[in-house]
Amino acid sequence: MDLSLSGLRVLIVEDEPLLAWELELSLAAAGAIVIGPASTLSLGLALADDESLDAAVIDYRLGHEEAVPLAAMLYERGTPFVIHTGHGTNADGGWWSAPIVRKPSNPDRIVQILAALVRNEGALQHSFTSNRPG
Secondary structure, eight states, X not given: OOOOOTTOEEEEEOSSHHHHHHHHHHHXXXXXXXXXXXXXXXXXXXXXXXXXXXXEEEESEETTEEOHHHHHHHHHHTOOEEEEESSOOOOOSGGGGSOEEESSOXXXXXXXXXXXXXXXXXXXXXXXXTTSOO
C-alpha cells in the first residue's frame, strides 16, 4: 500500500499541542501539505471552509465542544477524515462511518488510514462512502 500523501492538503484539528505537532510531523513526512493545526472548533471550521482540502484528522472533543459540525461539513463535501479521540463519539449523522482512532495512538497509523482513504484502497474507503445518501 502506498503511504504517500504527497501534495495532498490535510487539515489537522487537535487541541493538544504535542499531539498536533506529532501529527503534523508524520503527515509532512508522508508528503502532505498540512493545514493548521487548529486547536478550536471555530478555527477548524474556518480552515475547513477551504474547498481544496483532500483529507482531515479531527479530534472529536475540542475543549468543551464536540466536532460534530466539522465532521458533518467534511462528510457532506465527501472529504475523507479520521476522528482521533480519547473520548466517545456521538453517532448521529452519516459521518459516523469515518474511521475512529483512539488516543493514545501512533501518528503513523493515522497516516496509513488517511492514505487508504484518499487512495480509495480497501474496506476503509468503502465503509466511509457506502453509507452516504445518493
